[in-house]
Amino acid sequence: MASLQACIAVARAPPLSHSPCLALLARALRPIRCTLRPQVRFLSGDMAMDWSFNWTAQGVSFRRGEMRFRVSLKEEASVDAKDQRVGAKAIPKLMLVSDLDNTMVDHLDKSHTGLLRFNNLWAAEYAHNSLLVFSTGRSLEKYTQLRTQFPLLTPALCIFSVGTEICYGANMEPDQDWVNYLNEGWNQAVVLEEVKRLNLRLQDDSEIRPHKVSCQIDKKDATEIIDTLSKRLKDRGLNVKLIFSHGIDLDVLPKGAGKGEALAFLLQKMRREGSAPQETLVCGDSGNDIELFEVEGVNGVIVGGAMEELRQWYDINGKHSSRLHLAKERCASGIVEAIGELSLGPHLSPFDRMNSNGIQPAVKASEKGQLTPSGVAQREVVEFNTFFTKWMNGEVPNNPESFQRLTSVIASGSTMVYPWGVEQSLLQSVTSAQSKHGLTKDKKIRVWIDCIQEQELANGVLMVTWHSWQMSEGTERKGYFATAILREKEGTPNGVEWLRVHETPRKS
């Protein structure tokens, strides 16, 4: 049985009776009589199937087992298109865990170019099958502040306060298991007492959290303070750890806490639930990110402009790992660079593919037995929006052939409802924009797409919903809720055409 538990790469999937999977299994299990009852539980970019089965061998019956196969899609695989678009996020293809300040967020880049590039790539290629996680030293309050200043996407999960808080979704539901786990050997009141006894300078209220006490200390005193405080807290029966970073911040956390621990905890939890990601990429720039890189089985990127303490760690520990990349590009651009260098998936966003040289198409899946993987409608939405914005900004060449990219995907009779309350033929409104090439070149408009979701409504008809944001220099960002209906159509760049778009301004 142990051999069967290894991952087998198979080229084909059910229908079952002709499946080489079954044949393979049957061969492996030949000495055992078994009845297989495969249950295809979920499918995503690469398929994974849970097959539960009973087996008997030589009159002895064994209990039901479960096996997992990782199927990498080869050219001849032709899965029923319906199965591909399950809609629910099952096994994420990639889980991207990123620090914020100076990793995802470049405080030196007022135009937010790197971050917008990342957002564009994520919405187009990853939102439908991957997980975005922010792991920040910031508290919830400071995180919320950061969000008003920078065009950040909405993550599926947020890990705050140096890995002491794990929160899910837009409502920031805290993970209760994590809270319970951290409560062991921890007492916030005691920590505060000891910190006071040493006359250490506490950080703002917002930085003192249920499972984190943060202070600021002088670099030169660091070693001594850390030693003393550790001993004192140990004497009082607590089980804590101290993290010193950025040359000034000292965080006191439960021993089990930390960015790395939080991530490991998450991965373990996901494994138990059968939703562990196929690949994980952690992204950081400073000392408190080191533990992220040390979590087993993850890929990592140290972004350009990273702090000395992390570079030193890389020189000693990470240089020879094929899963670790030291990026040249700063911050979010460095993350995009790493996705490419580590072959974790597509790394050319519509943003990158559309520039003054023209439009490069996305990498095509091979022709033969082409699947319609889920996510094409999402890519179409992002591409369309990106091209349109770049056209207005004059960032793509002004030639009618490339504008055709837009008009060729609009179904006849399709309409659009604009957020300012006008309904118009979609073709007419797009066509009227053709003459407006470069209209905003002096005050470029920046657009990003968040919370993009795709759902198959019926055979070949898809609904995509998303939140779009617009900003330009000197104007406040404006948000919109959008819904689009698209339909499969051969011969279009992403295999879909537009039927209806509807946008509403978001309540501010």
Added chain:
Amino acid sequence: MVFSGAPRLMVVSDLDNTMVDHKDDSYTSLLRFGSLWQADYEHDSLLVYSTGRSPALYAELREEVPLITPGITIMSVGTEIRYGDTMEPDHGWEEELNQGWDREAIVEEGKKLNLKFQVDSEQRPHKVSFYVDKAQADEVIKTLIERFKERQLNAKIIYSGGVDLDVLPTGAGKGQALEYLMKKLKAEGRAPGHTLVCGDSGNDAELFAVSDVYGVIVGNAMEELLKWHSEYQGDKTHIYLAKERCAAGILEAMQHFDLQPNVSPRLKFQAYDAASELSVSTVAHMVVEYLLLMEQWLKAVVENTDAVFNRLKASLAPDASYVHAYGIITNPHEEIDTMRELHGVKKNKPFFIWVDRIRIEQLSDTMYLARFDKWEKSSSGLSCAITTALLQTKSDAPNGLLWKLIHETWLTGREGSGAPKSADSTTHVTGKEGPLKEVLKL
């Protein structure tokens, strides 16, 4: 009206005191007609308004009363024909009317007689309009006709409402405009299955003389039209004299001429057999009824029972999504319970919800796309949300249909208020525009 085939029914109606009853400020019969039309006729029939009003006054009327959008608008006593939502003018008709028409000469003659000109907005390219007292009318008309003859002017006079005197090209008028329209439709292979013309006053008389139409003179018709009817020498079996006022009279005529369906959802809900074939027309009907049920719930026209409330709730998919025009997304299935407490919150108040421009498209066996305008009139004003909706078939749902998505945006200039919690909300939210809007200058 977006379809391109032959209309099953064409209704051509005057507005003031025919479709619109100015004496009823709850617009009961107008709303009844409107909901019948949207539910059962919008998808394959043609509604035409034929009014003496100029475009400016027509727009004013649209702001005041719950009129649904017609497929064709004939204004300024049949001198202006406009098509569709975008009101495209018919240039062919303009050219026809230009033949031998000398507007300046007519204005001169009016001045010579010291006639009182109507306001500027009522003076149109092919219409010169005066106010003339009933007492002087006959005299003035006689004189003008003489003058026009002397100067060989191509002009005719229409006197109506006991005050309006319009001078138009001889070839113009409500009747001629309709004939022109019908000829055009026929030429395109789109002759209507039936046509019903509706009027109440002098300038409507010509409508009834058009061949192959049914006609209704509404219950509150003016003396001048009734006089015309009794003096009419031709065959008038096709003309029905309704007892009811205005739009109710039109509905009465539809019953009389057996134009089906003719019972408004506002009078009676249709019970659909869940197993029966859903189609774009029945889905339209269900959408109209659902919003009607909302209104009736808020006004306590329906009872606060589990059965009724369940019709509201069970029509929403558990995972439905509602993007409100005021900029928040909710799950209506989860939120509908708050509606339970709102039963009767608009009782005896002026509050109406109606649907306009409904278009249904079948996306698949199980999915329909609906597009419509949802209007709401209350004491705090008039608001309209342009709506996109997805409806999904489900055998055990009321009428076999579930709302899966509702997405609304305020129609420009018609913004409503935020979340409807109380009986009267008065805050107005102005439209939010991003940088792209200015740029596109839509």
